[in-house]
Amino acid sequence: MDVLDRIKEQVESNPVIIYMKGTPQMPQCGFSSRAAEAMKKAGVEFAYVNVLADPEIFENLPRFADWPTFPQVYINGELVGGCDITLELAERGELQKMMQEAAAKKEETS
Amino acid sequence: MSMQETIETKLKETFDPVHLEVENETHMHNVPPDAESHYKITLVSAAFDGLPLIKQHRLVNETLKEELQKIHALALHTYTPDQWFERSGKAPESPPCLDGGNAKIG
Numbered sequence: 604m605d606v607l608d609r610i611k612e613q614v615e616s617n618p619v620i621i622y623m624k625g626t627p628q629m630p631q632c633g634f635s636s637r638a639a640e641a642m643k644k645a646g647v648e649f650a651y652v653n654v655l656a657d658p659e660i661f662e663n664l665p666r667f668a669d670w671p672t673f674p675q676v677y678i679n680g681e682l683v684g685g686c687d688i689t690l691e692l693a694e695r696g697e698l699q700k701m702m703q704e705a706a707a708k709k710e711e712t713s
Numbered sequence: 714m715s716m717q718e719t720i721e722t723k724l725k726e727t728f729d730p731v732h733l734e735v736e737n738e739t740h741m742h743n744v745p746p747d748a749e750s751h752y753k754i755t756l757v758s759a760a761f762d763g764l765p766l767i768k769q770h771r772l773v774n775e776t777l778k779e780e781l782q783k784i785h786a787l788a789l790h791t792y793t794p795d796q797w798f799e800r801s802g803k804a805p806e807s808p809p810c811l812d813g814g815n816a817k818i819g
Contacts, residue, residue: 624813631813634786655813671774671781687789688766690805 606663614677618705619649622664623674626653634686635674641693642676647702678705716749720780724756727776731794732757732802738788742810753788755804757797766791786810 604612614620619642625631627639642649654661654673665671668682676683678701683689692698714722721735734755742751754773761769769791774781781787790804 625811631811632786633808633810634788635813636811637808669771671778672787682767684767684770685789686808687805688770691766691790 606659607667610660610664610667613650613652615680617650617677618709619647619676619678619702621649621651621674621676622654622660623651624653624655627651631655632673634672638674638676638686638689641690641698642702644693645699645702647699647706649702678702679708716780716784717752720752720754720777723776723780724754724773727772728756728758728760730756730758732797734804738807741807742786743812749783750785751788751807751810752784752786753790753804753807755790755792757792757794759794761791761793762795 621627621635621639621642623630623632623635623639625635627643630636630639639651652660654664664673664675668675670682670685672685674686674689676685676689683692683701689698692701717735717737721733724730724733724735732755734753736753737749738751738753739748742748756773760772764772770789773789773791777787788807792800
């Protein structure tokens, strides 16, 4: 499968997914770490891809959604933003709501 | 012109900011002493009025497209003038580096 198709499949089949450096348990970048922490706090299950372990995705994700940096958070198949936006949304209480709604939507359709 | 000056000039020209801070945070990271790799930008502009955060960030990413090819990390905090006033003029701190993907430093 083409790498862009692979990414598309990932963001569409997971209601919430983060592309990060490292894993939520062992992040390898301060920005990825903070974004994953904010998502963990929301208390909604989410998927992750460690871009350091998948060079093809590391190289191609920036052009997938025309977003130059990591981490990248997708909810309902759409790019929400990087670390700073994710944290800002968490601070406003919007992140948890978005994650909960996406998870609920997935429940309904499955 | 240093990377910092280039970033400042481009942002001033594009956004006519109410407030702009470009901080070189490279010293917080494990890179060679003369590296220009990690930056934090706080940008307050009326150009962001009514735009969702992702669109605000996209405008900045587009403006700094060439620079983003060269730098490793960018912490970006964008606000409308009203939001900035509500926050009493303070942007969040950047995270410490955890060394992941260090080989990408150009």
